[in-house]
Amino acid sequence: MxxxxxxxxxxxxxxxxxxxxxxxxxxxxAFKLALHPVDGRWLLYTGHIWHNGWSVLDVTDPAAPEFRAFVEGPPNTWTLQVQVADGLLVTALEEIGGPDEERAVALWGRQRGVPHDEGVLFWDLAQPEAPRRLGQFRTGGAGTHRNYYVGGDRAYLAANMAGYRGNIFVSLDVSDPADPREVGRWHFPGQWIAGGETPDDEHYLHGPPYVLGDRAYVPYGRAGFVILDLSVESEPRLVGRLDxxxxxxxxxxxxxxxxxxxxxxxxxxxxxxxxxxxxxxxxxxxxxxxxxxxxxxxxxxxxxxxxxxxxxxxxxxxxxxxxxxxxxxxxxxxxxxxxxxxxxxxxxxxxxxxxxxxxxxxxxxxxxxxxxxxxxxxxxxxxxxxxxxxxxxxxxxxxxxxxxxxxxxxxxxxxxxxxxxxxxxxx
Known part of the structure; x- marks a missing residue:
């Protein structure tokens, strides 16, 4: 259409x-956008802000884009963000509107009493217009916001893990997308509530991390711009920060x-x-x-x-x-x-x-x-x-x-x- x-x-x-x-x-x-060129065609995938799910458009001829499919997402869940590479679609799942329920209901349309999903989903694109769900990584918290995947066996998340205030940096092994596994994590001091830390501000990762080699360039909210060393994957290390x-x-x-x-x-x-x-x-x-x-x-x-x-x-x-x-x-x-x-x-x-x-x-x-x-x-x-x-x-x-x-x-x-x-x- x-x-x-x-x-x-x-x-x-x-x-x-x-x-x-x-x-x-x-x-x-639409909200976030991702492109997947395959077999001479250019397919655009979109997340949505007011609807739960993702759309697929054929933009091979940009003057005549064609709507191909809407993929239903879980109810009462933000499905804002998408990434595509290596025939793998990566979609974020997140609690709508954050921890303040009244604000989330009034501003973003969150439904009271309706369960939401969270984390990140991985989809096979062997049939590009009909993504096939492979696996899910759950955070135990509010889910993920803006994530990073450019192919290969690693994905990098802005994830609200259980026990933390706000999103932190999490790396995943996605060599088997049906069974993604955490490799490492890093948080700004004060975020780990379950570990006895006390936050002094809204210091949390907005995302996406941008990973080049063993460096992650991270938009870390009120904490500023953070550079992490990933040479030891299980233990990311702070290199520098712009406040x-x-x-x-x-x-x-x-x-x-x-x-x-x-x-x-x-x-x-x-x-x-x-x-x-x-x-x-x-x-x-x-x-x-x-x-x-x-x-x-x-x-x-x-x-x-x-x-x-x-x-x-x-x-x-x-x-x-x-x-x-x-x-x-x-x-x-x-x-x-x-x-x-x-x-x-x-x-x-x-x-x-x-x-x-x-x-x-x-x-x-x-x-x-x-x-x-x-x-x-x-x-x-x-x-x-x-x-x-x-x-x-x-x-x-x-x-x-x-x-x-x-x-x-x-x-x-x-x-x-x-x-x-x-x-x-x-x-």
Missing amino acids: TSTAASVPAYTNSPGLEFVSYHDLEERP IGDFGSIIGVHSVLPIPERGLAVVSTEVIMEGGQDPMNLVVTVDLSDETRPRPLGHFPVPVPPAELRIADFDELGGRFGPHNIHLPHGLPWLAAVEDHVHVTYENAGLWTFDISNPRLPRVRDHFIPAAPTVRRGLLPRQLATQTEDVLVDARGYVYISDKNHGLFILKDHHVAERTSQPLWRA
Whole structure:
């Protein structure tokens, strides 16, 4: 099923980000996104925020995406996050809305008295449009949020394990996906309640960890950006940490994108409160030349509304305004490498791209801003507004963005499509 032209929401864009198509996802707004190229086809898997389950779309022709399947998930359970590699689909299961039940019911639609599932599921994709469930890893706690899997026999989780406050770092052996087993774990001091520790703040891993070799680059919430040594898998060791102090929302550091060939990382916090009530949120470049002391280098400029929107700042549009997700290529050849071109979602400000060829002076490149939805699909935001959540860029230069109430937008990034430093990867 493809959308009709009449159903395409209005948008504002700069020439470098060209609108290609829109799909309403059968009225189920997507959250996280993952691509699986196979046998000449490009399949997109989505988690959902207001619906329990996952969708499969064929985006081989990005101008005419085709809805293929909706896979039902467990009731009263967040099914937000997906990863795909080596023919294995990895999906997170999580208690909706966190430990505060009243808040979770009011804001996120959690059902009182209805059991939820938790942990992470592993699915075989021998038939890509019909995932076959293989195994499950349970945390004993609230489940997992944003996880990391790029193939092979290891997966890395942001997991709320039994006895801990908030999510911690957990590594799994998935050589047998039907029977995943824990290899190691690491937590920030104060999280291990069952061990007698006392938390002094909301220091917990948001995820996903980003693992390269024996290093894990970890967005650890209010604890900041953490680098772990995984050379002894059973006992991860702290290497360095960037403290964000009073910057950022209660979530703290949300995403970390290491760019090892340049000795850099991009680190972002996540906006949470609507109407500009958060402290200043950040997207920064970080110098990793001394990994024991990661050092901030440059601050991404705050997006300024294009003149045609006729607003002084984005908070006038309602909902959240500020950074959320970054395109994370995870070294997968079918996803666009970052080099000096970073994609960041900014909630009611849509998608913005930045040039970090000079990491001390990031500059705006392009933007794509959908108009506000006209139909409410979920409880948030309180004032119906665009809330661009996730972004994924494939090696062909096509960009996929999701929203709390819109469907899926597919764009073409002409900078990615035209650059010659990255060979074109084909399914």
